[in-house]
Structures are given as structure tokens and as C-alpha cells.
Amino acid sequence: MMRAARLHAYAEPLVIERVPRPEPDQGQVVVKVEGAGFCHSDLHIIDGDLKLDLILPLTLGHENAGVVAEVGHGVRAVKPGDPVAVYGGWGCGYCDMCITGTEQMCSKPNWVGLSDYDGGYAEYLLVPHARYLVPLKELEPKVAAPFTDAALTPYRAIKRALPALTPDRPVLVIGAGGLGQFGIKLLRLMTASPIIVVDVNEEKLQIAREYGAHYALDGRDPEVAAQVKDIGSGSGVGAAFDFVGADSTLELAFATTRPGGKVTQIGLAGGHADLKLFTNLPFEVMFEGTLWGSIKELREVIALADSGRLTPIELEFESLDRINAVYENLKAGKIAGRAVITP
Amino acid sequence: MMRAARLHAYAEPLVIERVPRPEPDQGQVVVKVEGAGFCHSDLHIIDGDLKLDLILPLTLGHENAGVVAEVGHGVRAVKPGDPVAVYGGWGCGYCDMCITGTEQMCSKPNWVGLSDYDGGYAEYLLVPHARYLVPLKELEPKVAAPFTDAALTPYRAIKRALPALTPDRPVLVIGAGGLGQFGIKLLRLMTASPIIVVDVNEEKLQIAREYGAHYALDGRDPEVAAQVKDIGSGSGVGAAFDFVGADSTLELAFATTRPGGKVTQIGLAGGHADLKLFTNLPFEVMFEGTLWGSIKELREVIALADSGRLTPIELEFESLDRINAVYENLKAGKIAGRAVITP
């Protein structure tokens, strides 16, 4: 048996209880969880805002890392004792999305902690295939955990926008929460574009500056769109990343992106992009919402993190017992970087 | 002097009158117009729906071809007597868009017949640089004219969507008017994807079938979105091209495009795309509105047309005197393919 924090009913606290410890079938791996990041989307899931049709009760937790505890028959890529980060966008392994390496886009997703599979808010985690594990050399698992989503998601968004990220055009980051902070760090590593960050919280703007933003602007200023366009020589930025995803932030993104640029929505605040050509949709601006990242992309992120080229954002470690307090703190906007549960 | 059909006031008939015949300055070329396609966007311009801040009076006509009449000092690429198609997306030649070969996206556009420069509804046309001329070998200029917009615009839209156009996924064409008809022909030439066409007009669906559509569906059928998805194995098409651009057609495009696919808006019927992730914007669907085409792309289109690989859509030739009747016929939906003015 083991302890786990489980969702029994939407909009109620997670229940910490004893459940059977998983055992690996052929090809599977059981990981002792050392860190499970508490993601902003967990708020929406617990509250029932983001309808994912989960079968309750369910152990949440999709940002996981730990140490291999036990491997099933035929597993050769890892062995007990190996520290690993856990890729969470599990798929069917057969559909067109899976077969081309974008399992998070699977047409029948089995995401960890967000499907029939339990997540990492527990002492042990069943991983259905060794390909979901990325070995760690230097990084402590509890530090590695948030890289599997909070770093991986902006990494994919940036990588897909690289053709629009030339050094002669600024890039816009809207929202400097956990994902936005990794976004700023990654833009510094992967591109030579000047970085403009917009947030409504002065503390987060300060973090943005520390992480390398060239401009940090207050989103409450009614002139903020004009300021962004001015920095972009009047015609705007090459690409905008909306880590919030509200009506107003999407509007800001389209108002400040130059023709031929790209707007990427990452945040899931429930906003609408209401777009009309010749009015507020500049010609040949590409718009998309990106989704998490691929296994290969997680390997790339872990390569950066494990070598020290990509450093963590500010982490707060909390025991499994404190998980409902973490929920409250995150909801109250009291967590500057990322909270990590250490079961 | 020469005759020209000019817009003096919005929502009024064009005035056919005598104006000075243009003369070429250094580097410029004067073309005797043999064909000037009457484009659907001319309707919106004449009616004043599409605000382009034109200085009136202005000679409209942006789909032109003819014979070189006179060349300015230093012009070597063409000589009098050469039959040519005229690229219309003239730019400043200096901004980032122009300098990378996408002049139609110029930050200070000088589009023919849509800026300070007069267009082709006249006997002669001043072309400010020889790079805008594409020599014709076999094609008659009056037949070539519509290729410069009605074929060029879908060509660019398709070319930019090629990565989403795999043979195992259908492609959706919404609207089988002039541009849509060229779109169907080009999709047959450039891709191996099964083509689904949706229109509300049975005559146009019949043309779509003749031009190679694998499926032609009635857009008035309330089940049309479900039918499109079914043809796409339940998950939808790889790419959708909206040649209408109304609220309802954009809605259809997003409802039927699979995650990871692409939606391109070409039509300018004034519709809104009202998009919300997890609701009606599938993940990693790219959306953009493409704009006309580049000079190189026109060379590619003319290469196809001049060699007979891309045949014209149905053309109706009309004298300059009949231009206001053409306006009425197009507005009344009485032109199946394209009307071409032969001044």
C-alpha cells in the first residue's frame, strides 16, 4: 500500500488516503515519486472548470520525477535506482500523432494523472512504457519535476515559432507566471530576439528582468500595446506568446504582432480570440494553441537542465500532507514560481 | 490620351473617360492592356465596404496582362512587343517584406489599381519596374490576366499549407467561385490529397466535380460538418481553405480540421473567427489569412499556365464599355468563372 492524494469530487479538497502500490506488467516501470509539480491547470481541474471527463476518484499530478523502483519484463532502457524525469503526455502509441512522436496530441490520450492512469501525487507511479522516462545525470528528481511541463510547454511553443523569431524583431511574452518565466529563460537560450514581457504584477515583472527580459511592461497601462509596437519599430513583434489566454491578452497579442508573424496561445484562462481580417487579424499572422511537448522535446529540455544551461525557476517544496494548502496558495496568487509536492 | 474606367465616388458606377496616356520614366514600362480580370474584391471596393483609403478618382483593375508598349531608360528584361502578365502587389522595394520577395505584404503598399497607381481598366498601364512583368510564351495575355490574382492567391495559400496536405488526409475547399475553382485545379496539380468541396450553389458544385474534386457537398445541409469529418476518418481534414470568409464558413473550417492541421482564410466576406481553445479551436491548428502572392509565385503560376498544365477557368470577355454591366452581373452571382475586361 502507499499514500496518495486523490480527487473524489470536483471543487472539494483532495483526499489523502492509502491505496494499493502499483506493480509493473511487461514493459512497464514503477517510479518512486520524489517530486510532483503542482500545476496551475490542476486548479481548473479540481474546480471542475476544465472538463476532461475524468473517472473519479483519481490521483492527480502530471509533472513528475523520481527514482525507478521496479521494472517489468523486457524493460532494458532503465533499471531500479535510476533517477528519471517522467514524460506525461502518454498516448495510444498507434495513431498518427503518436507514431510521429507527438504523443501528447494522441487521438485517445492517456495522460498521466488526467486519464485512467493515476498521477504523481502519491508515493509510487506506474509508467506504462520505458520510453516515457528520461534519465537524469546531475539534476535531483524533485528539481527536475517542473521541467516536464512548466519548461516543456514553453519549449515546444518557442520551437514551433522559431522561423518568426529573428534577431531584428522583438518577441512578446504575456504573463510571467511559472510557464512564462521558463519561456523567458528559454527565449534567452534559444533565440537572439529582444524580449518584451507584459504582466500586471510588479513582482513578476521584476523576476522577468532578472531572467533576461529586455523590456518589462505593466499590462495595466492603457498604452501598453502602443509601447510594444514602438519597441518593434512601429510595426510590432515577430512573435507573441500568450501564457494567460484571456480575452484581453489575446487581443494584445494580435494588436502587436506584425504581418507575417506568429501568435501562440499557451495559457488556458478561457479567453476568446475574435479575429477579423483587415480589422484585427494582420495578414499572414499564424495563430495556434500549442499543447505540452513531445518525448524528444522533453529529452532536449532535460539536456539543457541537466547540464545547468537551463536553471530552475523558484521552487517551493511541500509534503503530500500540505497539498490542499498548496492549492489554496496557488489560487491566492501566493506562489511566485512553482510548488513541488515531495510525497 | 486613352480611355479608362475610373472610380469617382464609392457606390457609384465607374466613369469611362479620356485620361493622359502614361509615359515610362527610367526603369519603368508601359503595357498595352489586353485583359484585366474583374475581381470579386472590386465589388467591395466600389461599394466602399473594404476601406482602403484610395485617392479618387482612380482607375481600378489589378489582374492585368498585355503587351509591352514602351520601356524607360535602363530596362533590359523586356522590350516592346513582348506579351506579359503583370504582377500587381507592388511594394516599396525596401522594407523587410519587399526585400525578402513578398512585395504584396509591403508595409507601404503601392498595389496596382489600389493605391496611387492606376490599374488596368484602361488602354495602357504604367508599371514602375520590369520585375513586375512575367513574359508569356504561349498564353494569350487576355487569358493570362486572371492568373495574376484568381490563380496566384490560391496558389500561395496552398503552397504555405503544403506540410499539412498529406495524401492520407482530405483537404477542404469552401466556396467554388473563381478563386476556389483555381484552388481545386491547383490542389489536383500540387498535392495528392482527396479534395472535398463545399458550396451552396449546385452549378458550382458541378464545376468543382469537373475540375477534380473527389467530394462535392451542399453547404446548406445541416450535416455538412459531420460529412466532412466522416470523410476524414472521423477526425477531420488536414487543411481547410475558406474562399468565402463568412462567419459560418470559418466556423465550418474549424469544426472540420483535425488537431495539427491548418485553416487558411482567403475570402473577404467580412466574417469573424471566434476561437476558444478546448472548445472550437483544435490544438495546434494553425490559422492564417494569406494575401495574394509573390513575384516568384506568379512566375510559378505562369509556368504552369503557359505550358498548359494549369488551364483557365471559364472566362467571359467584355469590352471596357460594358464594365458596369459586369459589376452588376458579378453582384447578381451570374458569372460562373471570371469576367475579363478587354480595353
Place this chain on the structure above:
Amino acid sequence: MMRAARLHAYAEPLVIERVPRPEPDQGQVVVKVEGAGFCHSDLHIIDGDLKLDLILPLTLGHENAGVVAEVGHGVRAVKPGDPVAVYGGWGCGYCDMCITGTEQMCSKPNWVGLSDYDGGYAEYLLVPHARYLVPLKELEPKVAAPFTDAALTPYRAIKRALPALTPDRPVLVIGAGGLGQFGIKLLRLMTASPIIVVDVNEEKLQIAREYGAHYALDGRDPEVAAQVKDIGSGSGVGAAFDFVGADSTLELAFATTRPGGKVTQIGLAGGHADLKLFTNLPFEVMFEGTLWGSIKELREVIALADSGRLTPIELEFESLDRINAVYENLKAGKIAGRAVITP
């Protein structure tokens, strides 16, 4: 037990003998082979020219299709009785190449019939994972078999060269054997480029013309390179595909490809590309040797074939007993299209 044609020693005939019939372990599938294409590379393997360090005896045959005979525990994607094409570029499922959907490039390849795994010159074939099977709707398995290599390989080569394949530039196909013939058909389906084919065999040039080549040139003509360049307006083709891969054919490819174009080597005749900038390597010509295809690409090829859009090349069906005669015929250049073994 079952019958199989096995390689016991290089440069000796295959031995037709009785071996145990395979049984599927968890996740595996056994396919009753209905067709196994006899590939030109089998010649090189049997002769020992292409050193692959095989452990003999081995059942060759890497172009397979048949009917599912038996499935292991946990297999849901196919069931006994399903007609399937078999993807042959099996990999480890874990390395960067496999995890991004290019299993044929696996760093530790397990290619069917070319590794520890036996191939399809036998009554039954063990397939280690259901993701390697592509269901067939209309196509007979014995007709489908050659599509898994002879069509898949040019398909990938063409797909990777698409940006160089514009309609205003011809494309060059060197060698109109089995793969080259599929290459011509696929170029007609997937691109609008004029196709030039060069071969030294008049019969194959005739087939090339039937399959849609716009120009079919005799490779023995000393002026052939100049002829190709002339068709390409003096500056050459946008892309060249060398389906032979000899010194002379590679030389022809580089001599006729324009700056900024692409040369792809598919054939494995053992040639060298001896390249020097400013001499025989035009600036920004990309050169690569492509390898087979991915699972997704096979799905795309089968989608084309199963719907009748891509028709087979000329096939000759032969019993397993006749396999050594097929070897002799292929070596003697007596097979115009593809021989398929029907065990």
C-alpha cells in the same frame, strides 16, 4: 513448421527448408505472408556486397504484406483475418530516431529480414509490434507488398525535397527501375514539376513516358547533361533523384542541378560523390542520401495505393520455389518492374 527461403552463405543460392512457425508473444503479431517483393538490394545482400553483418542462416524479404494469422496478448489494433502491409524498418522504439517517428533510422536497427528478425520469404512472419502493420481496405496483400519499399523509398525522398520542387523548374529522375518508376508516378501525383527521366534502357524510358515523364532521355548520349540543363532554362533542375547511385549518375545529378536545388541519392550502386565548391558543387545545393521511409509515410503511401490514386508498377508473381530463378532474372536485368514472391 513452415517453409522459408534462407540465406546460409553469401554468394550461394537461398535454401528452401522447413523451420518452426513463429508464435506471437505479448504485443506481437504473426502475419501469413501473401506477397514479399524481391528487391534489388537483396542481390547485393545475397552476393555479400552490402556488408550488414547478418547472422546466418537468415530468412530474407523486407517488402511484405499478408493477412493477420495470430495476435499476442494486448494487441488491439489488428485481429486475425485483417489484410495488412508490413512496415519493415523496425527499430528499438526508444532512441531519438524511433521516438520521433523515423524508426528506419534507428541507431540499433532491427529491420525485418535484415537483422535478428527473419523476413517474408516464408509462409509466416513474426511482427514485433502492431504499429508496424498498415491495414488494407481494397488492395490485395500480394499487390501491396512492393509499396512497402519500392514505393515508400521514393515517397520519402520526394517528400523531403518538396521545397525544391516548384512548378517552374523541372525535376530529374535518374534510373527508371522499380523505385524510379514509382518515383515518376509519385512526382506526378505530389508535384506540378515537369519530369525529366534519364535511363540507358529504351524499354525503361518507354515505361517512364507511360507513367507521365515529360522528357525521357538516353543516358548514353554524351550531351545528356546539356540537354537536361537546357530543359531547365540553362540553369538546371530544381531537384535530382539518383535511383542508381553510381559515380556517373551522381556526377550527372550535380552537373544539372541549379544553385539552391537538391540532389538526393537513393540508389546504392556504390558510387562516390566527389564534390568541390566553385567546381562541381553548386552553391547551396543540398545533398543527402535518404533511407527507406517512416511508418507514417507508409500509411500515406498505402492511402494512395488503397484508393487507387497510386497504381502498382508491373508485377510478376512467383512461388517461393522459384526464388533463386527470380534472383537470376533480376541480376540479368530481365525484370521490368517488380517480382513478388507468393509463399
Place this chain on the structure above:
Amino acid sequence: MMRAARLHAYAEPLVIERVPRPEPDQGQVVVKVEGAGFCHSDLHIIDGDLKLDLILPLTLGHENAGVVAEVGHGVRAVKPGDPVAVYGGWGCGYCDMCITGTEQMCSKPNWVGLSDYDGGYAEYLLVPHARYLVPLKELEPKVAAPFTDAALTPYRAIKRALPALTPDRPVLVIGAGGLGQFGIKLLRLMTASPIIVVDVNEEKLQIAREYGAHYALDGRDPEVAAQVKDIGSGSGVGAAFDFVGADSTLELAFATTRPGGKVTQIGLAGGHADLKLFTNLPFEVMFEGTLWGSIKELREVIALADSGRLTPIELEFESLDRINAVYENLKAGKIAGRAVITP
């Protein structure tokens, strides 16, 4: 009149003499030269090794910057007194290469100082079109000059290789001369890949380390290829840039690049790449020789330099009178970074 250093005969010193000062025709600009970088390729040109069919006498110098002295009729983009960097890859403005923004690849090139047009080893320089001028805000022209080739050339090479430059794979730079040094700086700015530099000169390896190389290896070590592969986890680097271009350096590049990676040749030391599949050409390794850069790419490089994000390599300023001494020093390997003539 003005002073200029001109090539009268191959393999002889340049002659410093008085020639007419150029005057701008319509659309042209005359620039007062403040810096003209002395490029390694000038050695090959003066010596007559690199056959470019120049009409002598000719003023060399293709890495130029200065101040606008005079503008011809119709020039609006710049005015006298403006500090500017001069793009040197002048083209015809009409061919497919020019019209798509890659003028340096023009089919009838008019490169500055390497064609009918004189170069910058003179007090004044005639520039045939204002689009070749990139305004400078902060950078002194004499410091800006080397960016127009020594930085632009590696910039384009890197940009074209970006898809192969993932953070989990090292990148190889062969040769840490002027272009290689800028290559290292640019790789640090534009990518997150670990950088391996190989050179035979310890002083240059030291510079490489200072500019951010993660590994600096002695090319004379017979184990250097194995060392590079080891750093790349045994399978090699994602991309290799050969800034030398000798037989041995090209061999090193192909020996250390993993399947699916890219080899780019920039250096023109006259080497051969002798490539054979299954022997020394790994599958799906792309090979190309890149050429200088485009106007847009120079704007991007100047944006980096002008803002201080890309700093110069070590510069030695020399008067026009000293130009033949500079030739001798460069030939003797005595110039660590770049010599710039200040006429």
C-alpha cells in the same frame, strides 16, 4: 578624384593610385568608405587561385561600411551623412534568386569589388541601389564593416542549419579564424547547443574558449574525431560547420555528424568531399556549401551588432597605404581576428 588600391595583375601587389570619384545616377548612392575588411578570400583572388574572371584593373574590397556622401535622384531611404553598412552581394534584381531576396546567389552576380563594380579599398564607393545599405545607429562604420561578410556568412550558414541544432546535441565548428570566431559567438546567441571547436592553432582555441565554446580541441590530435563523437554521446554532432574547407576538415565533419544531421561548408580552401553511402556519408546527413548572406540577413546581423548583443571580433585598423602589408600579414597567419582598411 580619389585614392584607391587596385588589382592590376594577379599575384602582384595592389597599386594605390588616383581614380575618378564616382557620382550617383538615379537611384544610386555614393558612400564615403570608413572601413573595408580585408577578407581571407582576397588572398585567393589576388593570388589568382579563385578564378572569378575579373576585368582588371579592379578596386577590391567587399566588406564595407561608411557614411552616405551623395544620393542620386529618387533615393529616399538614406540621406547624406547617414552611417551605413554596405551589403555586398549585389545582383541583377530580376532573376529568381534576386526576386526572392537572395541576391548573393544571383545568376548574373554584380558583387561589389568582385565584378564590374569597384569595391571599398578606396575613399568612395558607388552603391547601385539604396536597398544595399543598412543604416547604423550606434556602431561606428569602421567597426561595422566586417559584419557584412565575416559575421553575415556564418549567420546564414547557422540559420539554414537551425533545424539540426537542438540543445541535446553538440555542434561542431572547424576552424576558429575570423568567420569561425563569429560563428561561435552567433551559435551562443542563436542556439542552446553545446559548441565544440576544432583548430590546429592554440591561440585560436583560446579565443574560441573566450567566445563561449564548451569544448576546444586540437585538430592535430589523431583521436579528434573520436573525441567529438564521444561528446556527442557516441553518435556524433547534430551539425558541423567547416570554416576551412580542406580535404581533411571535410572528412572530419562527415566522420562526426550523426545520421539525420547537417554538414555545411563555408571555407574555400579547395578541399573535396568524397562521399559514399554506407561508407562515409551517414544516411540523411544533408551537405551544402552556403554562400555569404541575404540583405535581410545583414539587417538581422546589424540589428544584433548595433544593439551590442553581437560584439566584434578582434579588429586591426590599417590605412590604405598599408594594404599590401596587411596582405602579407594575413598570408603569414599573423592576424588573429580581422584587419580593416580605413581609407
